[in-house]
Every structure is written in C-alpha cells, then in structure tokens.
Amino acid sequence: MSFGRRLIQEDVSFRVRRGEIFTVMGGSGSGKSTLLRHMIGLLRPCAGRIRYGGVDYWESSTEQQDALRRRFGVLFQGGALFSAMTLYENVALPLQLYTEANPVETRALVRFKLGLVGLRGYEEFYPSEISGGMRKRAGLARALVLDPELLFLDEPSAGLDPVSSRRLDDLILQLRDGTGASIVVISHELPSLFAIGDNGIFLDGDSKRPIAHGSPKYLLEHCDHPRVQAFLRREPVRDAGTHDKVVQDR
C-alpha cells in the first residue's frame, strides 16, 4: 500500500473467515483506513492481491466487482452521510437502488435499522442537525440496510459515549451471530476490541508493516512486542526505540 512513492504498509497478509470479527489495530496514521479502502475496492494496492471467496477483486470484470461490492456494507470514518438527504433518505437509498421493496416495506426496514442503532425518531433530521456520534450510528444503519455479508467499520465507536459504545459492541456481536456476516472493525477502543475481536492484525506505523496477528486478547497475553503491549495496555512505549536513542545520543 502506498500513495505515489510514499510507502504506507507492506507485507500485509491476512484472511478473514466467514462469521468472524476481524479487528485492525494500530496507531493513528498507521494506514488502517487506507487498508480498508484497499479492501473495499476504492484503492488498488500497488502490489499483491485481494480475494473474496477465491475471486480476485482487481482481476475481475467491472460487473463482477459491482456484484461483489453490493455484498459489502461500509461505515466510513466520518460517517459519509449524504448531507442533502435526511437520515431516512440516506438509509433508504440502498433499498431504493437495489431492491424492489415497496414504500411501506422500505419505511419499516429503515425504522428497524435506525432503531437498531438507537436513532428512531430522527428520520427527518439532516446530517448537519445531529451530533458526530449520531452521524456515525446513522452511517452504520445505512451500511446495514442491505444485510451485507461483509461489513467494514472504520472506528465505529469513535465519538460515542461509553453506553452507546457498549451497545454498539452488542449490536456487532448480534449481527455476526444473526447473519453470519464477517465483520472487519478498525478500532482504538480497548474494551470494545477485547469484547468483540476474534482475530486481528496490528499495523505498525514506524516499521511500515504489520507486527502482530491474532485476537486482541491473545495479543495482550502472548505478544511481547513493546508497541503492541503499549497499545493494548494503554501505556507509554517502554523500549529504547529510535526516538529515545536520538535523545540519548545527544
């Protein structure tokens, strides 16, 4: 993964199984959102392959890519709601585009999805009239509306209060158990990582490669890389890393 000649991450290799909650961890700016953009087909990786059930995304035809993408639900980091539409219209859009649901069914489905994320009653609000955390949840409702098989969530709990964040974890687990969907979650929220992560990858911004694979719980107990430990225990990095050395040399 790189932008022009600027390398972001290399040697990234992992597999997400059906019905698994896969967490992408790493410091801010380490390339998590970029990895997500590669996974959902917005950015072509400069080397390597991305396969969905054996189908190579970038090698397939445009129609195949469209069909694959229709099975994704994506929550972007900023919510990415359409600002000129109300929450109702935002969530209803995928239904109107890709299903034959009649207006009454659409209405029932939208109310159900908004209810799932705790936003019932906010149908007629515009994105600029609600808070950042609510925008995030509305974005999640839109991502969920077609019952995707693969759900990508970029920092879903950023901007949420602890109670809503906990509720969101329950919702994610419920979705996985109910629909058998695979869910890729980018998160910094430690309690939530430990609560939901079945598997994961840790991207390191300094060495520009993943430095650990495994579920957050497993990594906490078995990975002794100082930066992973610092991240998962919320402590300062305890090693003579490059930065400290520079200071000592002086």
Added chain:
Amino acid sequence: MGSQATRLAAAARFPPGWTVRAETGAVVLALSGDWTLHSGLSGIPQAAAAEIELAPGHSLRIDTEAVTDWDSALPAFLLAMAERCRDQGWILDACSLPLNLRTVLKMADELSPPASARAPRPAPLLRRVGEHTLRHAGSVGEAVSLLGQVVLACGRLLQGKATYYRADAWLVLQAAGADALPIVGLVNVLVGAIIAFVGSVQLLQFGAGVLLADGVAIATVREMAAVITAVVLSGRTGAAFAAQLATMQGNEEIDALRVMGVPEVEFLVLPRVLALAVMTPLLYLYACALGIFGGFAVATGMLDLSLTAYLERTVGALNSDQFLLGASKSFVFGILVAMCGCYYGLRAGRNAAAVGEATTAAVVAGIVGVISVDAVFAVCAHALGI
C-alpha cells in the same frame, strides 16, 4: 438468518405466505416461506397486518415456525407490528419467537425517541411567504453590513493590524489575476472581432469603412472590455469564492476561525475583495488591448485596412477619460463580484447542495449586479459628458 446463498438468489425457493387464526383470547399470525428482501414480499406484510382484528387487551401471537429463511425484512415487519399493537392496545406475545429474532427486536425497539426528536412540520403557505419576504429584507441589511465590515477591515489593513494569511492572499491574487488571463483574453478577442464584423457590414453600406476602427475602439474601451471581463470573472472567480467559503462553512472551518478570534471578514473576505479590486482593472487594460486586436484582425480581413491606418484611427478615437471610465467601472465590478461570491459563500448552509446554491446565487447576483451598475455608469458618464 438463513444461508447467504439462498438470500442472494433472485428467486425465492419458498414464496412467503401468512395465515391468521383465532384462538381463545388471542389471534395467531402464522408466517411461512422466505421472508427476505429478495423473495418478493411486495405488499404481503401490510395485507397480513390489515387482516388482524382484535379487541384491545387481547394478545397477538406471531408464529414463525414455518418461516424457511429470513433477513431484516422479517424483524422490520415485526417491529412495525409491535408499534401497531402498542397503538391499538393489544399485547404482542413474542415468547414464541426464536431467541435471536427477539434480541434484534428488543434492540431496535428500546430507546424510544424523545418527543423533541421529531422534526418540525412544514409551516403553512402564508407563513412561509411571510418568512421568505422577511428573510429577503434582512439579507439586504446583511449585505450592506458585510460591505461595512470590509471597509472597516480595509482600514485595519492600512493600519497594519488586519489578520490575514499571506500565502492564502497570494494564492487568491494569482487565481483571480494571472490564472484568468487565457479565458479573459480569448473572450475579449472574440467580442472585439464580433463588433468589428457586425460593424463593418453596416458601415460598408455607407462607404464609411474607415470608421470601423473608431467604433471598435470606443465600444471596447468604454463598455465591452469592462463588462465582459467582469462577467467572466463572476463565473470564474466569484463562483470559486462562493464554493470555497461555502465548503469551509460546511467543514466548520469558519467556526474554527471565529473561535481562534480571527474575524472571517479580515481573513477571508478582505483578501478576496482586494484581489479582485486590484486585478479587475488590470485585466480590463489587457482586455482592451485584445479586444482592439480582435477588431483589427477582422478589419484587415474584410476591409483591407493597414495596421498603421487602423492604429491611427484607434488612437484618435480614444482619450484618457474613456480609459479612466472603463478602469473605474472595472474597479467597482471587481469589488461587486468578489462581494457577491463571499457574501453567498459565508451565508451558505452546511450541506453539499448548499455549496451549489451559494455558487449559483453568487454568479447570478454578480452578473445582474455588473449589468445594473454598468447602466448607472452609462447615465453618469453621459451627465458628465465623458
């Protein structure tokens, strides 16, 4: 929910269905088949719901045993049923539902909205008309106040106290001036050529072809160069200002500036207004030269006038007053166009459509303003005998 493979298939394996049967003190709604988005429910949930007749206080049991496959369509329907039960005073008996269905339903049903969460209903027509009128009346005041703020900011700039960002000011100056050269040049050459062409056809009828140079020179310097340049700048630079400020508004960038204690008029509006105030007269001079050149090109083609003869007549027809008139017009037009762009940009709403509306409003107001002010200038110039 059922297997993914069946859900993706366009045709359902078991068509969805329903039956209602009465038991003692309760009604059972039994659902069967595939209740999925792609199974062609078309209207079934409403039909099923309409069939139910119950006395208040009685319970409705929903039986999903015969459902072969379901996705969100089923809980969405059940949620709507739950709401209906509440409205009618029925008791929804959810015990017979599978556990996971019950959990999703509970999640979707909790956190009922606070009463204040409902958006306001649209106001009656008369009231909307009134509010619209008042808003328009108010916006005149706002525009005048923005002009006043710009003048005050100008004063602070002269005292060296204004806060602005030099790099941004340079960029604006460049975008408004140098970057506009090609398009302003092209349009003015064409306008000069058109005047010459139309003029030559008329003048040749009287055998007065030599007067063509006078006509082109006066039309270009007094009117066309200034007006055409201002119109092009309105569509190009004024629109860019409006879009830029409206986008900043949407990103909360302008709020951030205010919180930092930076007056947005000094930081954003002043550099833009000054840039166009300086650049439009310069572009006007450039436009005059190219307009006259365009006229000359056509004149040599149609009348075979020589360059010297053409230039001689041109210089004879013009005087410094005319250039002064055109340049001062351009100065005013520049300020007007920049003010329109900034004004509509700053008062834009906070969504993507608002950016488009702001840009349209800025361009329309800019062009109408330029033509109207030009008419005022024409009357004044006549009165002054220029």
